[in-house]
Amino acid sequence: MKKFSAGLQELNILETEKIRVTRYSEFLLLYLENLDFTQQIICDFGCGTGVLGIYAAKRGAQSVTGFDIDLDAIGLCKENIDLNDCSNFQPHLISDDIIDEKYDFIISNPASLPTVKASGKEFFSGGIYGIDMIQDLFDFSTQHLKQDGRIFFLQTSLSSINKAANYAHNKGFDYKIIGVFQTEIRDHYQEFWHRVEQNQRTGDAHFVEINGVHSEIVYLVEAKYRDLA
Numbered sequence: 001m002k003k004f005s006a007g008l009q010e011l012n013i014l015e016t017e018k019i020r021v022t023r024y025s026e027f028l029l030l031y032l033e034n035l036d037f038t039q040q041i042i043c044d045f046g047c048g049t050g051v052l053g054i055y056a057a058k059r060g061a062q063s064v065t066g067f068d069i070d071l072d073a074i075g076l077c078k079e080n081i082d083l084n085d086c087s088n089f090q091p092h093l094i095s096d097d098i099i100d101e102k103y104d105f106i107i108s109n110p111a112s113l114p115t116v117k118a119s120g121k122e123f124f125s126g127g128i129y130g131i132d133m134i135q136d137l138f139d140f141s142t143q144h145l146k147q148d149g150r151i152f153f154l155q156t157s158l159s160s161i162n163k164a165a166n167y168a169h170n171k172g173f174d175y176k177i178i179g180v181f182q183t184e185i186r187d188h189y190q191e192f193w194h195r196v197e198q199n200q201r202t203g204d205a206h207f208v209e210i211n212g213v214h215s216e217i218v219y220l221v222e223a224k225y226r227d228l229a
């Protein structure tokens with residue numbers, strides 16, 4: 001079990017080998033400290049362990065709804081909800097009938113690493129350009145974000161920022177980077193790195209290289225409906 005503090009909140013999170021809390025989630029939690037969750041209706045999109053939704057519930061959210069494509073994640077998320085006494089957080093499999101609900105905030109740490117094998121339906125990988133799940137997030141948001149609601153999510157520079165921002169724009173959203181951090185890339189497994197280098201040539205991936213050590217830039221993105229006035 002991972003025990004950690006996010007602001008004033010103590011979180012106890014059970015993990016499995018496949019479904020865990022990542023450095024990304026911890027970074028997102030740091031930024032979410034600035035948001036007032038009191039009485040807000042929240043969606044945790046791609047809830048995994050449930051860490052983000054549990055944090056929102058503890059910060060006074062009226063309700064939290066989680067979605068994930070992985071049945072194991074839903075099971076683990078339920079265990080973590082019980083462990084942290086968050087009865088107002090309900091996780092659902094995304095293939096279930098989606099609840100007809102609109103959210104003040106949709107928060108997400110999407111799978112956004114580029115790979116060829118998977119198509120955004122795994123814990124880390126987001127398809128060829130790393131944006132499959134981000135596209136799903138925007139598709140979902142067009143139906144489920146309140147008119148004055150906001151989406152907060154992370155996107156690595158190893159995925160295509162341009163393609164994601166264009167997709168958001170075409171769906172009627174503003175895509176704005178509001179935070180950034182740099183972190184070393186520890187797992188250069190072959191297929192993944194080959195794809196990153198290929199995408200870099202077309203401007204669809206970026207990384208920093210200092211003395212042979214590669215780092216990614218992780219962006220915190222805020223998106224909301226574009227003001228069409």
Ligand SMILES: C[S@@+](CC[C@H](N)C(=O)[O-])C[C@H]1O[C@@H](n2cnc3c(N)ncnc32)[C@H](O)[C@@H]1O
Pocket residue numbers: 019020021022024025045046047048049050051052067068069070073094108109110111112120121122123124132133136
């Ligand atoms: C990087 S993990 C983040 C998990 C958790 N939110 C966190 O911050 O630790 C991404 C999660 O999204 C789920 N996922 C992947 N593709 C998805 C999709 N298209 N729609 C919904 N969930 C998806 C994965 O099963 C995984 O649990």
